[in-house]
Amino acid sequence: MQPTLLDTISVKSLDNGLKIICLKKSDAPVVAVQVWYKTGSANEHKGIYGLSHMLEHMMFRGSKEVASEEHARKINDIGGHCNAFTAEDITAYTNSVPKDHLAMILDLERDRMVNLTLDPEIFETERNVIIEEYHTYMNNPVAKAFLEFRTVFYQDHPYQVSPLGVIEDISSVTVENLKEYYSKWYAPNNATVVVVGDFKNPEQVFSMVEERFGQFPRQQKLNSTQENKVVPFYEQNRKGVWMKRRVNFDVPIIITGYPAPASGQEDILPLDILQIIISQGESSRLHREVVRKQSLAVMAGGMNHSLKQAGMSMFFAVFTPDMGYKKVEIGLNKQLEIIKDKGISDDEMEKVKNIALTSRTFDMYSAEHICQKIGYAETVDGDYQLWVKKLEALETLKKEQLIDTAKKYWNSTNRHTLYLRPKKMNLLLFVVGFFRRFLPKG
Amino acid sequence: MDFTFPPMKEYDLSNGMHCMLIPDFTHPIVTVTLQIPIGRYLDKPSFEGTAELALGLIQKGTKTYSSEVFSQKIEQSGASLFADLKDECLTLGVRMLKSVSQEIVPLFWDMVCNPALDEKEFARLKKEMLTGLNAEFSDPSVLAGKHFNAALFGAEHPAGRKHSVYTVKNIALQDIKDYYAQYCTAEESTIIVAGAMTEEEMQKEWESLFSSWTKKRSSSPAFSAKDPVLPNNRVRIVDKPELSQTTLLIGHPAIPEMHESRVNLALANFIFGGGNFSSRLMSRIRSKIGKTYGIVSQIVTNKRLGAFTVSTTTQNSHLKEVLFSIFDEYREFCEQGPTNEEVEKAKQFALGNMAFELEGIPNIVEKLLWLRFYGRENSFIEDYSQHLSPITAQSIRDALKEFFKSDHFVIIAVGKQKEIEMILREYGEVTSFKHRENPLKP
Numbered sequence: 001m002q003p004t005l006l007d008t009i010s011v012k013s014l015d016n017g018l019k020i021i022c023l024k025k026s027d028a029p030v031v032a033v034q035v036w037y038k039t040g041s042a043n044e045h046k047g048i049y050g051l052s053h054m055l056e057h058m059m060f061r062g063s064k065e066v067a068s069e070e071h072a073r074k075i076n077d078i079g080g081h082c083n084a085f086t087a088e089d090i091t092a093y094t095n096s097v098p099k100d101h102l103a104m105i106l107d108l109e110r111d112r113m114v115n116l117t118l119d120p121e122i123f124e125t126e127r128n129v130i131i132e133e134y135h136t137y138m139n140n141p142v143a144k145a146f147l148e149f150r151t152v153f154y155q156d157h158p159y160q161v162s163p164l165g166v167i168e169d170i171s172s173v174t175v176e177n178l179k180e181y182y183s184k185w186y187a188p189n190n191a192t193v194v195v196v197g198d199f200k201n202p203e204q205v206f207s208m209v210e211e212r213f214g215q216f217p218r219q220q221k222l223n224s225t226q227e228n229k230v231v232p233f234y235e236q237n238r239k240g241v242w243m244k245r246r247v248n249f250d251v252p253i254i255i256t257g258y259p260a261p262a263s264g265q266e267d268i269l270p271l272d273i274l275q276i277i278i279s280q281g282e283s284s285r286l287h288r289e290v291v292r293k294q295s296l297a298v299m300a301g302g303m304n305h306s307l308k309q310a311g312m313s314m315f316f317a318v319f320t321p322d323m324g325y326k327k328v329e330i331g332l333n334k335q336l337e338i339i340k341d342k343g344i345s346d347d348e349m350e351k352v353k354n355i356a357l358t359s360r361t362f363d364m365y366s367a368e369h370i371c372q373k374i375g376y377a378e379t380v381d382g383d384y385q386l387w388v389k390k391l392e393a394l395e396t397l398k399k400e401q402l403i404d405t406a407k408k409y410w411n412s413t414n415r416h417t418l419y420l421r422p423k424k425m426n427l428l429l430f431v432v433g434f435f436r437r438f439l440p441k442g
Numbered sequence: 443m444d445f446t447f448p449p450m451k452e453y454d455l456s457n458g459m460h461c462m463l464i465p466d467f468t469h470p471i472v473t474v475t476l477q478i479p480i481g482r483y484l485d486k487p488s489f490e491g492t493a494e495l496a497l498g499l500i501q502k503g504t505k506t507y508s509s510e511v512f513s514q515k516i517e518q519s520g521a522s523l524f525a526d527l528k529d530e531c532l533t534l535g536v537r538m539l540k541s542v543s544q545e546i547v548p549l550f551w552d553m554v555c556n557p558a559l560d561e562k563e564f565a566r567l568k569k570e571m572l573t574g575l576n577a578e579f580s581d582p583s584v585l586a587g588k589h590f591n592a593a594l595f596g597a598e599h600p601a602g603r604k605h606s607v608y609t610v611k612n613i614a615l616q617d618i619k620d621y622y623a624q625y626c627t628a629e630e631s632t633i634i635v636a637g638a639m640t641e642e643e644m645q646k647e648w649e650s651l652f653s654s655w656t657k658k659r660s661s662s663p664a665f666s667a668k669d670p671v672l673p674n675n676r677v678r679i680v681d682k683p684e685l686s687q688t689t690l691l692i693g694h695p696a697i698p699e700m701h702e703s704r705v706n707l708a709l710a711n712f713i714f715g716g717g718n719f720s721s722r723l724m725s726r727i728r729s730k731i732g733k734t735y736g737i738v739s740q741i742v743t744n745k746r747l748g749a750f751t752v753s754t755t756t757q758n759s760h761l762k763e764v765l766f767s768i769f770d771e772y773r774e775f776c777e778q779g780p781t782n783e784e785v786e787k788a789k790q791f792a793l794g795n796m797a798f799e800l801e802g803i804p805n806i807v808e809k810l811l812w813l814r815f816y817g818r819e820n821s822f823i824e825d826y827s828q829h830l831s832p833i834t835a836q837s838i839r840d841a842l843k844e845f846f847k848s849d850h851f852v853i854i855a856v857g858k859q860k861e862i863e864m865i866l867r868e869y870g871e872v873t874s875f876k877h878r879e880n881p882l883k884p
């Protein structure tokens with residue numbers, strides 16, 4: 001019998017709680033190593049918003065055995081690359097190197113897991129870098145407006161602030177704040193090491209990781225405080241909010257968001273499948289109906305933002321200024337209602353299965369990509385096996401389940417809407433949009 | 443470290459198209475990629491965007507299938523089209539599971555040979571492109587790029603004329619039909635079929651299909667261009683009063699891709715600003731003084747010309763220091779050249795990174811098309827270490843002396859004119875533009 005993909009993934013947990021997941025892939029002489037910490041901006045509060053991201057920056061700024069920025073330089077010197085990202089629930093460190101350098105990467109990651117320097121002078125320089133990053137983001141008018149939308153959507157929850165944080169806190173966070181956070185959350189029992197690539201065998205990887213990380217103690221405080229559970233938004237009976245913002249952007253946009261379940265929950269798969277049907281590709285409902293048949297928008301789509309404690313199922317339409325926003329908004333929302341009322345076709349079910357299978361197969365070309373999928377499934381969804389099992393579950397998913405899921409979450413009473421209106425009318429776009437109305441539809 | 447391309451078969455078809463077959467059974471995937479040596483440079487003056495629209499419109503249905511039916515058939519099977527347009531070549535391709543290749547490859551080929559080029563689809567696509575171009579007015583980095591090309595290469599050279607709302611509005615469907623009829627033919631094109639198929643299968647099933655495409659072009663793909671006049675420290679400000687940061691794009695003419703000094707300058711660029719945290723610019727301006735989130739230099743090349751660029755963003759209040767640091771570092775680098783240690787590290791990076799550039803069939807196909815476009819043998823990659831070995835600190839110094847000319851800089855700054863103009867005046871006479879103004883205005 002052929003081994004399944006799951007059979008090729010090996011897993012081990014060390015006594016100190018560190019989890020190691022590896023997958024051997026020998027079609028290119030490279031290896032990807034990622035360390036995923038189960039902490040992010042969800043563990044922040046007023047006064048330290050942005051701290052997780054700031055610490056992520058400082059993780060490249062020196063540890064006991066590695067000088068400031070030597071981590072990145074050493075990897076560059078051998079032709080590899082490294083990066084990191086902070087999200088609401090996780091902070092991940094990614095490295096990809098030619099296969100002979102696995103030991104070096106593990107050494108680098110080991111040192112910064114427990115021996116971070118956090119030099120105050122370097123921190124002040126890095127704070128300036130982060131402030132620059134913050135300004136780059138805030139100079140994007142759409143991104144800036146979306147932050148405000150998010151604050152309203154996730155009100156009273158740490159998710160209301162993006163992982164980038166707020167400028168007041170970025171400017172005032174201290175080294176002491178960083179140290180406290182680092183010692184609490186950066187610990188073997190809060191981390192997963194994922195290794196994918198051309199290594200000898202999983203036992204070799206386990207032994208290399210254990211040799212380097214095995215002696216670090218567990219962080220005892222973690223168990224009692226780790227998860228600040230909230231009642232899911234869709235069970236809270238919260239009323240939707242309608243917002244309009246005038247922005248320095250030349251094109252009007254409507255964004256809608258519906259409270260959605262937390263990642264890893266049963267309803268996530270049907271909601272993701274619904275999202276493909278409604279918004280992915282030119283044969284999707286939104287493109288076919290809203291863009292092509294009704295010519296309401298130039299572009300329309302959507303995505304699910306799945307986080308550990310809550311989520312948002314969101315949709316958008318980009319349109320020309322001659323088109324009244326109300327018409328666009330109604331057209332966008334109507335497509336969701338049609339799915340709830342009239343269901344899904346067999347062709348659409350077949351399409352999503354084929355898309356999911358093709359997409360997963362293409363993921364297999366890149367060690368870094370596989371690493372990322374496994375790391376995400378393990379630390380955000382709660383189980384690395386979900387990366388594989390979601391595809392299997394799709395085989396048995398029924399159309400009725402999809403319709404029930406749509407009815408459960410795409411509820412007009414808790415829909416949040418953001419209309420981004422350009423500050424200045426764009427005459428050319430107005431004219432183009434106006435005359436296009438007289439072309440035949442279809 | 444040496445690299446070897448997987449076994450492949452190459453031959454010319456009866457219509458002049460070069461065919462490459464790469465059997466690879468790692469995953470049940472097939473990719474077909476077509477490269478035609480025509481690109482943006484063939485756009486007529488004031489009609490820039492023709493190639494871009496043509497590439498989009500080709501994908502909107504065939505003479506047999508409407509756009510809607512065509513996209514439905516492709517997406518239903520989980521396949522996906524991809525396309526890319528450069529100055530001198532365009533790429534069209536399709537990736538799919540092996541199991542659907544019998545159905546999808548003929549469909550793809552019908553699209554290439556018999557696109558519908560339909561009036562309604564054209565109107566829709568043009569509107570979509572105009573909306574996208576209008577949205578770009580809010581993106582400082584896109585604005586900087588368009589102004590940079592206009593200032594460096596001028597309106598008399600196609601490299602200086604980028605498509606914009608001012609040119610796309612002039613394009614009619616007949617322009618697209620003419621472009622397709624004149625240039626989109628098998629002659630000098632290359633097709634690569636890679637993936638889970640044997641050579642025999644590929645030849646038997648698709649060789650006659652691929653051979654059926656029109657052989658000859660009705661006219662040769664030539665364009666008229668005066669040699670760009672070397673600029674003399676031209677400074678442009680694109681005024682965006684709402685921005686707290688300035689986006690900078692600085693550069694000067696460089697060498698074309700096939701120039702004998704290309705590898706020398708590639709390593710020089712890595713050391714100066716291309717090598718991420720290993721680069722001098724990143725080290726000085728981000729790591730030491732924290733005045734930017736990122737700074738990168740590049741040498742952008744094609745068959746005919748090249749440009750050296752430095753790009754970054756910084757708060758308006760830091761602009762003076764950042765500009766001084768960039769030019770000071772540039773002057774010192776050109777005068778003294780790199781150290782031997784820097785050169786050795788840059789070589790190690792170039793060699794090590796090749797493992798990633800060749801990871802997986804999609805990357806291998808991309809690299810093969812690149813080699814073929816420039817008329818290079820596969821051995822250029824396979825023996826890459828031999829191209830690097832003669833490079834020394836002295837050879838880089840010589841190349842810098844010859845090709846890095848500080849008196850031909852162009853400086854583009856997108857930001858709040860009122861706050862940054864005085865600083866920029868120190869670097870030459872300043873020309874100002876409103877952000878929606880045509881970069882090619884006299």
